[in-house]
Amino acid sequence: MENTYVVLHGLKDLRLETKPIPPLADDDVLVRIKKVGLCGTDLSMVYKGRTGDLQVQYPTGVGHEVSAVVSQCGKNVTHVKTGDRVTVEPGSFCRQCDLCLAGKYNVCAKSSFHSDVALYPGCLARYFKYKAHLIHKLPDSVSDEEGAIVEPLAVAVHACRRAEVSAGCSMLVTGAGPIGLLCLVTAKAFGATNILVTDIKDSRLAMAKRMGADHTLLVTSGDAQSQAQQVQQIMGYQPDITMECSGTKEGLSLGIYATKSRGKLVQVGLSAPEVTVPLVHAGVREIDIIGVYRYLNCYPIAINLLAKKLVDVKPLITHRFNFEEFQKAFDMFYSAEDGAIKCMISC
Ligand SMILES: [Zn+2]
Ligand SMILES: [Zn+2]
Incomplete structure (x- = not known):
């Protein structure tokens, strides 16, 4: 053959x-x-x-x-x-x-x-x-x-498990590409109730809305600090978790400024190997920066989420x-x- x-x-x-x-x-x-x-x-x-x-x-x-x-x-x-x-x-x-x-x-x-x-x-x-x-x-x-x-969905499942997403938690997702959108729907299935998604394209934010984002923010202007203030204003508070899915240093910087003190910043997107971000700001506010690489034992969960129609x-x-x-x-x-x-x- x-x-x-x-x-x-x-x-x-x-x-x-x-x-x-x-x-x-x-x-x-x-x-x-x-x-x-x-x-x-x-x-x-x-x-x-x-x-x-x-x-x-x-x-x-x-x-x-x-x-x-x-x-x-x-x-x-x-x-x-x-x-x-x-x-x-x-x-x-x-x-x-x-x-x-x-x-x-x-x-x-x-x-x-x-x-x-x-x-x-x-x-x-x-x-x-x-x-x-x-x-x-x-x-x-x-x-x-x-x-x-299932494969990219397994990445989102792993990210949600690493972040310990649980009922009622709030989240910022930076980047509305396929992985960011899958993190959005998976986090909702895990119980997250207030999710803001950012992107540099309006069409992607429209898709994020369609897939269940509570809020969206176009991040084509302003610096990371002012964008973080906008996130807080729109959500009503700083999110417990940020899932960085844009793979950019801008996304990482926004995540560091926007995440609540003692919150978690999950690095899902792969940026350039070396980037400059306000790391000390994360340190003094005790934000945990968590790496994510692919998935482990996540396929059965991803398949079940699809089978039970918990994610679309x-x-x-x-x-x-x-x-x-x-x-x-x-x-x-x-x-x-x-x-x-x-x-x-x-x-
Ligand atoms: Zn892939
Ligand atoms: Zn081994």
């Missing part, structure tokens, strides 16, 4: 390749891909050659937000069978170090998400072979498109393409024409 997949050979150099599928190991599952969502990480790999502070090693696969159907199982696999609808948790880890044994596998030093061969080819493909323990079954009540949003992620999907149109999908998404938020590719 052969597989056709998209490979990134260098900056903006996406190519289609076809190769035989290697034999399955006993603990492997082969899935036939149905939907792939493109995300900022894919764009950053293709157009900037890096993700966060990691340089992309070519050639590499692209696509990691996926729903699929099980095509074949290795002989040790018991939790899924041929024909099951599933989603894939990308990024393997060693399962042996102290962090993995403590369940904190997302920060395992041998974790292989960005750097490497683990996702070569990636999920933007006809087929994908992966370790069975990272294949999660989807219930009938979760659609294929929703299944492809459908408004995020603004554009749909066929597999053959992958180049067009990337270009359109990169230029963010028509306010593209999430592109979904049918494989």
